[in-house]
Amino acid sequence: MKLITAVVKPHQLEPVKAALQAFGVHGLTVTEASGYGRQRGHTEVYRGAEYTVDLVPKVRIEVLVADDDAEDVIEVLLKAARTGRIGDGKVWCVPVETVVRVRTGERGPDAL
């Protein structure tokens, strides 16, 4: 199994959710996040004092998938989250040792 994590622009959440659902992903976890990449943040002005705000708002989407589906899900995520503009985010994938469904105790791919 794999854990795929995507940090994307907040307004791309809806298209990503829809694309993942269409692909057949059953569940996902969404967290509000903030961070920056190479583009850094933005500038805000309060009574002439300029503040550089490094951390810009993002959402973090986490999906647990079976090994075989991982590459496809990454593709789906990339396609749905891409705007082509700076700050689109990152997607990464790490191996997961085990997954347990809390309600039934099922383990492994059955628990997905």
Add this chain to the structure above:
Amino acid sequence: MPDGFSAGDTAFVLISAALVMVMTPGLAFFYGGMVRVKSALNMLVMSFISLAIVSVLWVLYGYTLSFGKDAGAGLIGNLDHLGMRGIGLNDLNGSIPVTVFAAFQLMFAVITPALISGAIADRAKFTAWSLFVALWVTIVYFPVAHWVFFSDNGHGGWLVDHLGVIDFAGGTAVHINAGVAGLALCLVLGKRVGFKKDPMRPHSLPLVMLGSGLLWFGWFGFNAGSALAANGVAGMAFMNTQVATAAAMLGWLAYEKLRHGAFTSLGAASGAVAGLVAITPACGSVSMLGAVAIGLIAGAVCAAAISLKYRLGFDDSLDVVGVHAVGGAIGSVLIGLFATGHVGQSVQGLFYGGGWGQLGKQVVGVVVVATYSFALSWLLGQAIQKTIGFRVTEEVEVTGIDQAEHAETAYEFSAVGASLARALGTPATVTEPVAAKTNHKTGADAR
């Protein structure tokens, strides 16, 4: 009621007094929104406490020091009305009862020290601040109000009656007075930890907008009410207040767009307040076009003036100096140029054929009040700093003054706080109210 009493004037001034009262909570929100979340409540309470302290002192001796018969030389009122004695229900000040006049002027005395608090946001001990308010109104505001507001056919306050300085609704007595005191205090207390390094962004611009809206609303009472009658001068002051404020907002925003590239909401709110401040002394002596000019100038100049603190290195947290001292000075001085002689006063400014005379008087008024206020505020601040200490510890300042000084916080953000506390087995956070303890039930049970 005796001859000369006017029910219309009385009703108008009573309502004006209530409008001026709402400026103090308005100011609390204006300032409160501009500070960081960890000290928002402290900022609000610093304004509110002025309502309590000054109201009581006003009755005890404030009214008589400000508006009691002159004790000589136009410097201070006598003590005939200590505790408001000798003021009957039927005593008149012009066409309104003295009680109504006293109520109206009380509200001015309340908001003036509250204005100062913005200069020392985030770092003053509440007890020290409260003591400062009490002493400052006593030795600074009450005398200056006497100089500027107490007119008695040549036997009144020296600035208004001897020198002929025009201050319709408090540009010198209220705004320059408070603005310069703010400068003195922020020099005494020093800069906030992290000044010019840490971001100190306003925590709620909507609160700032709400506060400035309430100030604007209340200011009609402040300025129009200062006519002390429901008449044409009041109407003129009302209109001047509106158009100067509008023009100042535009002036500030234009400066900001040119200089920083954006029209900000904080700029709109600040510009409005700068306009209100500047038109305050002038609203009873200039035309509406003059008011527009004063507003535009005040908006742009105050927007530029707030950067002084970064260049000169004093930490006037919320720009009390840039908005109130500078705005008040602009309005007071411009009377010398724009007074038409046809509104409330017969004095003409330079642009209306009056020569340089009034301009000179206005400048003297500004310099005198600024010097007096700065010197006494600085001494008072030092005295408090050296005795009970004015500034909180660095630890309190960094973690937030609300919790340390008031045992409260402005907002509860955490949705998981309660369940997290249960899960972690931390001691119960709710103890029984004090009332239950007096009932011989121990509040310690809950721990």
